[in-house]
Amino acid sequence: MRVAIVTGAGSGIGKSAALAMLKDGYNVGLVGRRKDMLDKTAAESGAKERAMVLPADLTKDAEVKSVFSEIKSKWGRLDVLFNNAGMGAPAVPMEELPIEKFREVVNINLVAMFMCTQEAIRIMKAQNPKGGRIINNGSISAHTPRPMSVAYTSTKHAVTGLTKCISLDGRKDDITASQIDIGNALTELAARMAKGVPQADGSVKPEPLMDVKHVGDAVLHMANLPLDVNVQFMTIMATKMPFVGRG
Numbered sequence: 001m002r003v004a005i006v007t008g009a010g011s012g013i014g015k016s017a018a019l020a021m022l023k024d025g026y027n028v029g030l031v032g033r034r035k036d037m038l039d040k041t042a043a044e045s046g047a048k049e050r051a052m053v054l055p056a057d058l059t060k061d062a063e064v065k066s067v068f069s070e071i072k073s074k075w076g077r078l079d080v081l082f083n084n085a086g087m088g089a090p091a092v093p094m095e096e097l098p099i100e101k102f103r104e105v106v107n108i109n110l111v112a113m114f115m116c117t118q119e120a121i122r123i124m125k126a127q128n129p130k131g132g133r134i135i136n137n138g139s140i141s142a143h144t145p146r147p148m149s150v151a152y153t154s155t156k157h158a159v160t161g162l163t164k165c166i167s168l169d170g171r172k173d174d175i176t177a178s179q180i181d182i183g184n185a186l187t188e189l190a191a192r193m194a195k196g197v198p199q200a201d202g203s204v205k206p207e208p209l210m211d212v213k214h215v216g217d218a219v220l221h222m223a224n225l226p227l228d229v230n231v232q233f234m235t236i237m238a239t240k241m242p243f244v245g246r247g
Contacts, residue, residue, distance in 0.1 A: 003075045004223065005029040005067070007058060007116060008085035010037025012187030013137065015044075016216030017082050022047045024220055029054050029071045032085065058085055058112035068119035077127045080223045081120040083113045084137040086155075091148040091198065102151045109155035110162070117166060124175050131174025131227050135219060136163045140183040140235060140243055147198045160233075167232065176230045178222045183237030185212040199242065210238040 004021050008014035010032035021028050022045040030038045035055040042051035054070060056063040071078055086109045089101045117134055124132035138159045145153040159179065166177035184193055186209040193207040215236060222231045237243060 001075065001077070002026045002079050003029075003071065003077050004080040004082065005031060005071060005078060005116075005120070006082045006084060007031045007112075008137075009041055010034050013182060013185060013212060013215050014082070014084040015041045016185075016212045017084065017219040018051075018216075019045050020213075020216035020220040021080075021223065022050055024224070026050065026080070026223075027075050028052070029067065031056055031058070031067055033057055058116065059107045061115060064112070064115045064119060068116075068123060072123055078120055078123045079132050081116060081132070081134045082137070082219055082223075083116055083134065085112060086137060086139075087152075088149070089151040091146075093148060094150045097151060105151035106155055109152070110158050113159065114162060117162065121166075121170065121173075121175060124170075125173045129174075131176075133223060133225075133227065133230075134166055134170075134175070134177045135222055136166075136177065136179045138163065138179040138181040138233075140181045140237060142179070142181050143235075144243065147200060163232075167230070174227050176227060178231050179233050180215070180219060180222065181233065181235045181237075182215055183235070183243055184209045184241045185215050185236075185238075186210065187212050205242075207242065208238040208240040210236075 004026045006014050006018040009018040009030035018028050027050045029052045031054045032038050038053040042048045054067045056067050089105050136159050139156045141153045142156040142160045163177045163179040196204045196206045218236050
């Protein structure tokens with residue numbers, strides 16, 4: 001039995017990854033704030049018997065612990081954690097961003113990801129055979145900012161540091177970490193890009209998008225590697241999006 005947890009599994013990238021893993025035979029814990037969306041993911045998979053719907057607010061310590069406890073209790077182990085849950089903030093000038101909104105983004109994009117990582121490591125170290133893989137959603141914002149994106153970009157740069165630390169500190173216990181940096185996948189959140197988004201030169205232009213299924217397939221590929229092999233960082237993006245070079 002292969003067991004995975006996917007956070008933010010009710011829509012977009014998380015849903016795509018969860019569907020790919022369920023189709024491949026994984027038992028998957030579907031984690032997110034909205035039970036109705038998680039139920040839809042489970043139903044769409046055609047493998048509801050291998051899906052566990054786990055509604056949770058990952059900024060609450062007790063709810064994080066409960067998610068991992070339920071997985072361990074039912075399935076006895078954890079092979080893969082896809083740390084995908086995240087959020088952005090309104091695109092406003094940096095000095096106008098309310099500090100409460102900045103903290104909210106940090107809490108879900110970084111603190112919650114770390115808490116999930118801690119719980120995953122505790123299970124992975126203790127199980128037999130030990131070890132596992134933690135895959136973090138970095139985003140290409142882990143490399144390059146968009147205009148007026150300080151909260152999101154700062155946390156995604158921090159995710160890169162977290163990924164490297166997991167890879168280093170987890171070596172002795174056969175726990176590895178991978179990071180997938182995604183650019184312009186067609187999800188509910190990214191659909192606005194086809195209509196036009198602010199560019200570094202001050203203009204507003206539409207951007208190309210790719211089918212989110214490719215992201216789910218990429219996460220599955222990383223998840224299925226043996227633990228002595230790792231994709232440390234993968235960038236998957238719409239080929240013609242303005243990222244490489246200067247625009």
